[in-house]
Amino acid sequence: MVAYPDDVLPPDERWDLVHYVQSLRRKEAQIGDILASDGHLPAPRFNGPLPRDPLDPAWERLESVWIPLSPLWPEPYPLPGVAVRALHNGQTLALLLQWRDETFEGAPVRVQDFQDAAALQFSLTGRTPFIGMGDPDNPVNVWQWKAGWQQDVDGERPDVDRAYASLHVDVYPEPAQHGLYRTAAAAGNLLASHGLKSPIEDANATGFGTIATQSSASQNVHGRGVWRDGFWSVVFLRELTSPDPQDVQFTPGRPVPLALAIWNGAQRDRNGRKVFSNWQQLLLAE
Numbered sequence: 001m002v003a004y005p006d007d008v009l010p011p012d013e014r015w016d017l018v019h020y021v022q023s024l025r026r027k028e029a030q031i032g033d034i035l036a037s038d039g040h041l042p043a044p045r046f047n048g049p050l051p052r053d054p055l056d057p058a059w060e061r062l063e064s065v066w067i068p069l070s071p072l073w074p075e076p077y078p079l080p081g082v083a084v085r086a087l088h089n090g091q092t093l094a095l096l097l098q099w100r101d102e103t104f105e106g107a108p109v110r111v112q113d114f115q116d117a118a119a120l121q122f123s124l125t126g127r128t129p130f131i132g133m134g135d136p137d138n139p140v141n142v143w144q145w146k147a148g149w150q151q152d153v154d155g156e157r158p159d160v161d162r163a164y165a166s167l168h169v170d171v172y173p174e175p176a177q178h179g180l181y182r183t184a185a186a187a188g189n190l191l192a193s194h195g196l197k198s199p200i201e202d203a204n205a206t207g208f209g210t211i212a213t214q215s216s217a218s219q220n221v222h223g224r225g226v227w228r229d230g231f232w233s234v235v236f237l238r239e240l241t242s243p244d245p246q247d248v249q250f251t252p253g254r255p256v257p258l259a260l261a262i263w264n265g266a267q268r269d270r271n272g273r274k275v276f277s278n279w280q281q282l283l284l285a286e
């Protein structure tokens, strides 16, 4: 851009120009102080109970790391990246993800509906295998937050009568018969369950096409997601150690490979249709 002689633009018009250029920056860049990812995600030590609320001002004291995302499927408006903050207090690890999403897509009620979601993928071997959900020698532990599960936890999960107000039901099986009709729920399949304790699914995979939810008793990842002003903010929380061999273990000072994926329900994202990151090294401060 050519330099203007001093007398062409008066000072206030120069500031107008500065603000106009700033307004061209990506919205995401306005999520607090942001550092471009260099492949490392630091988790400083925090004294006391960790902020469980995604909107807790305590998170603002931390710089976030901007992690670029790539679409796995051609999409009109793929999300370019996600801002991530991580903290631990020697007992528990907390990660906050924030990303731009103009619209809220919750529990899919109709067949054409898809929900917003976000996932963290941890390598269980410390190696960085194929980013596509590991391989048989390098299993991964996956934590997936789902907007529909968040609604369930918040007691706001919509059902078909929300989508079809004039819906008519002839007969509905007695609760005692539910096992006959709602077999997945009766078998304890979390995907079919209501009254969930956490909006986050704890699962494992050894390559794409193999993802499997851990049992209800093994679900030990907690968190909360809030959609506000066109942004999702989602906190994931888990103890640093777990008795479950399928779970990733965190030790301060020992890096853990981590990757991220985000689904935008408005773009009909589900399964392998998503945006994902490359491997990052999560490092808990000693």
Ligand code: HEM
Pocket: 072, 119, 120, 121, 131, 132, 133, 142, 143, 144, 207, 208, 209, 210, 211, 259, 260, 261, 270, 271, 272, 273, 276, 277
């Ligand atoms: C090249 C990269 C990737 C490929 C090709 C891929 C492919 C797939 C495919 C085909 C599915 C559906 C089948 C299945 O359930 O396993 C799937 C589901 C899933 N993937 Fe991936 N994936 C990739 C990366 C990732 C990453 C980095 C994460 C986590 C950070 C992830 C998390 C998930 C989750 C949670 C599901 C279940 C989704 C749902 O229930 O809607 N994937 N992926």
